[in-house]
Amino acid sequence: MSDTILKLCNVTKVFHPNTVNENRAIDNLSFELKKGDFVTILGSNGSGKSTMFNLIAGSLLADSGEIYLEGENITLVPDYIRARKIGRIFQDPMKGTAPSLTIEENLALAYSRKSKSKIFSINKEDRKVFVELLSMLGLGLENRLKTKIGLLSGGQRQAVTLLMSTIADPSLLLLDEHTAALDPNTAVKILEITKELVEYSKTSTMMITHDINAALSIGNRTIMMDSGRIILDISGEERKNMTVESLLKLYKKESKKELSNDRILFSAGDMGEE
Amino acid sequence: MALLLTGAIQLGMIYAIMAMGVFISFRILNVPDLTVEGSFTLGVAVSAVVATKGHPVLALFCALLAGAAAGLVTSFLHTKIRIQTILAGILTMTSLYTINLAIMGGRANISLFASETVLTLLEKSTGLSSGMVKTIVTIAVTAIVFALLSLFFKTRFGLKIRATGDNEEMVRASSINASVTKCAGLMLGNACVALSGAMLCQYQKSADISLGAGMVVVGLASVIIGEALVGKRNVILGILSVVVGSVAYQIIIAIALKVRLLPAYGLKLISACIVAISLTLPVVRDEIKKVRRGKKNV
Numbered sequence: 001m002s003d004t005i006l007k008l009c010n011v012t013k014v015f016h017p018n019t020v021n022e023n024r025a026i027d028n029l030s031f032e033l034k035k036g037d038f039v040t041i042l043g044s045n046g047s048g049k050s051t052m053f054n055l056i057a058g059s060l061l062a063d064s065g066e067i068y069l070e071g072e073n074i075t076l077v078p079d080y081i082r083a084r085k086i087g088r089i090f091q092d093p094m095k096g097t098a099p100s101l102t103i104e105e106n107l108a109l110a111y112s113r114k115s116k117s118k119i120f121s122i123n124k125e126d127r128k129v130f131v132e133l134l135s136m137l138g139l140g141l142e143n144r145l146k147t148k149i150g151l152l153s154g155g156q157r158q159a160v161t162l163l164m165s166t167i168a169d170p171s172l173l174l175l176d177e178h179t180a181a182l183d184p185n186t187a188v189k190i191l192e193i194t195k196e197l198v199e200y201s202k203t204s205t206m207m208i209t210h211d212i213n214a215a216l217s218i219g220n221r222t223i224m225m226d227s228g229r230i231i232l233d234i235s236g237e238e239r240k241n242m243t244v245e246s247l248l249k250l251y252k253k254e255s256k257k258e259l260s261n262d263r264i265l266f267s268a269g270d271m272g273e274e
Numbered sequence: 275m276a277l278l279l280t281g282a283i284q285l286g287m288i289y290a291i292m293a294m295g296v297f298i299s300f301r302i303l304n305v306p307d308l309t310v311e312g313s314f315t316l317g318v319a320v321s322a323v324v325a326t327k328g329h330p331v332l333a334l335f336c337a338l339l340a341g342a343a344a345g346l347v348t349s350f351l352h353t354k355i356r357i358q359t360i361l362a363g364i365l366t367m368t369s370l371y372t373i374n375l376a377i378m379g380g381r382a383n384i385s386l387f388a389s390e391t392v393l394t395l396l397e398k399s400t401g402l403s404s405g406m407v408k409t410i411v412t413i414a415v416t417a418i419v420f421a422l423l424s425l426f427f428k429t430r431f432g433l434k435i436r437a438t439g440d441n442e443e444m445v446r447a448s449s450i451n452a453s454v455t456k457c458a459g460l461m462l463g464n465a466c467v468a469l470s471g472a473m474l475c476q477y478q479k480s481a482d483i484s485l486g487a488g489m490v491v492v493g494l495a496s497v498i499i500g501e502a503l504v505g506k507r508n509v510i511l512g513i514l515s516v517v518v519g520s521v522a523y524q525i526i527i528a529i530a531l532k533v534r535l536l537p538a539y540g541l542k543l544i545s546a547c548i549v550a551i552s553l554t555l556p557v558v559r560d561e562i563k564k565v566r567r568g569k570k571n572v
Binding site: 097105 | 428445
């Protein structure tokens with residue numbers, strides 16, 4: 001139990017129950033995440049990936065079942081309390097940072113629990129830490145501490161958001177398609193930064209992605225979701241030997257349907273050509 | 275003319291405190307807070323009553339607390355009962371009308387000519403002329419408020435308040451209770467507004483129930499003029515710009531009155547026009563750009 005960060009027990013979430021639109025978004029789902037694990041999550045639209053994140057982060061409450069974070073039952077804990085331990089990054093790069101505050105002020109917000117300065121938001125030592133962390137991104141932002149975040153590009157903002165989430169030292173980091181709104185080159189760069197920061201901070205991480213290749217190459221475990229259930233859970237040797245083609249075949253077998261999502265097919269085709 | 279200018283500077287300094295309060299709610303918190311109209315008069319009323327009892331300095335602090343309480347009511351209505359900010363402000367402002375009359379003992383105005391004010395106290399103790407004391411005190415109080423606010427918005431908590439106005443969703447996601455930061459911001463803003471009212475009341479030695487009317491517009495006009503003159507590169511410059519804007523606004527008004535451009539009762543219309551026109555400028559600028567580009571393409 002001690003090395004389990006997150007545990008979902010028979011969690012169910014139904015939208016619009018008892019109507020024609022009834023949708024079992026999460027269907028009696030159980031899942032366990034070990035400390036230090038980096039799991040990537042695949043699945044077509046509507047398979048319940050984001051709903052699962054919403055349940056874990058507390059944006060939605062489960063209809064039944066229990067959620068444990070580090071052994072503590074958080075099923076009914078409000079979202080802003082859970083946010084002390086759970087960091088979350090969304091698709092939209094505008095959501096994670098405050099645009100009219102400077103880079104250092106944004107970082108200071110995330111750093112507040114660790115900073116030695118009790119009253120003022122930023123001191124010299126904090127600034128040193130920020131410069132060091134920012135230079136890890138390799139985007140030249142370490143020389144632009146006083147630049148307003150709103151002046152940065154989407155990719156730069158997402159990189160700063162990533163940094164903010166990891167320096168807050170969360171128990172769990174949720175990445176909800178955080179590269180989907182970026183151009184392909186920037187997306188690759190942000191994925192690299194993600195990998196680096198997660199390795200550096202050793203944060204247990206869950207990442208939703210539509211890029212099968214990335215899902216298999218980053219992290220140490222991959223799960224696939226369909227109709228609110230986990231239909232595939234691979235790690236270790238099995239995952240190492242998995243190719244995009246064999247994963248697609250497995251998906252077909254397990255879900256008894258073609259992977260209909262355009263984006264998955266698209267990225268899978270892309271990868272095939274390379 | 276010199277007398278006109280010093281008068282305008284003194285008034286500008288007093289109203290600057292109110293404008294800084296408006297700046298906190300409108301610009302920093304991004305909340306259109308109409309409580310201001312009521313809390314300004316609240317400051318006037320509290321200041322008048324406590325000063326006539328013989329405690330002019332205490333009167334200023336009482337006004338500060340009363341203003342903060344008014345802000346607390348509005349933020350409670352907004353964050354806990356989830357009434358829209360504009361309506362929450364209107365509700366507090368309307369109820370304050372009754373409360374202010376009650377504080378003033380049911381009278382619509384109180385004269386302070388017979389009682390001590392902060393200004394008369396200083397005149398007696400220093401022996402300076404009345405005009406000199408007025409200038410010194412108004413500038414000093416505004417400078418103190420400016421310095422304290424500048425320091426406050428550099429603190430950890432001040433930064434959280436600024437972030438709340440900038441990206442509330444992010445603030446919630448980083449485990450900051452946005453209700454608390456909003457509440458603190460509104461209390462601080464209205465405390466400033468009430469202090470401004472308290473100063474005005476002692477400055478002109480009279481209190482009137484209608485002194486707060488139109489204050490939101492005066493505050494906004496100062497904020498906008500200040501931003502045009504000084505800019506808003508960072509939060510300290512932003513607050514400073516409001517002080518500059520407030521003084522500039524009072525000078526404009528004083529000159530307009532002096533050359534009899536408008537009768538005294540035309541003030542509010544002019545203030546509203548200044549705000550409306552300055553809000554129009556960016557739109558006009560964009561339109562002009564479009565037209566110019568269109569010509570080039572042809």
